[in-house]
Amino acid sequence: MKFAHKATSTKKSGIVTGYILEPPDIGNGVGNARNKPDVSCIKADTYQAGLYESPGFHTMVILLQNKYGREWIEIHPGNYPRNTKGCILVGELPGRNTVWKSRDKLAELIEFCGNDEIIVIVKD
Template sequence: MELTLNRIVKDKAYTLGKLLVDGEEFCHTLEPRWRSPEARKVPGRTAIPAGRYPVVITLSPKFKQWLPLLLHVPNFEGIRIHAGNTVKDTKGCILVGENTEKGVLSDSRLWVDRLKQRIVDAKERGEGVWITVDN
């Protein structure tokens, strides 16, 4: 299964994107501020770099639930896809939901559950799961 995160708004406070699953629009995403690859990473306030990363589902000690985890993200550890409504709800992870107003997601838990189910289904079919994050 191929996930694609297309970043569509790079505001000074947040990054808004669209998540596609196998080429079809799935939901919106929200991340911390995007910084160019040459810029200094600010811990907890920087979106992850563009790239293609394997995705697994593991038990998150912080959230105490099973959540998607991106592997091998340069200069970052523990990048998850999880629920949240504003950029204050993430320290670098990708939030999913519906973009209802500027810089805000709604129905985030619902979209996390839907995404987790799609990932589990793909893994049960023996498929790898990857996410490509654009600049």
């Protein structure tokens, strides 16, 4: 992880922008290192998702569907790479190896999603 990436959430009634941080692709897309649980980014694809009460964070998070041998991939609060083991961190402000105001941005994103269907598109 070096820099946070800009992310956008859209639906007919509006848009939410922020930044995300996730573990790197430790295998550069080659062999079995890519998409490795607990250490690497998830595979670029489209994921169904839903709201979920995380027992680890004691708050509502967004849980991506199990896919490609990965389970329990959350979009959850956190500021630094050490705050995730393969999940996606979300924040209001970017930094080098950091996203800031994570809990505020996650709350905004969850409110924005409401009861609507959630689809997460992960790009390389």
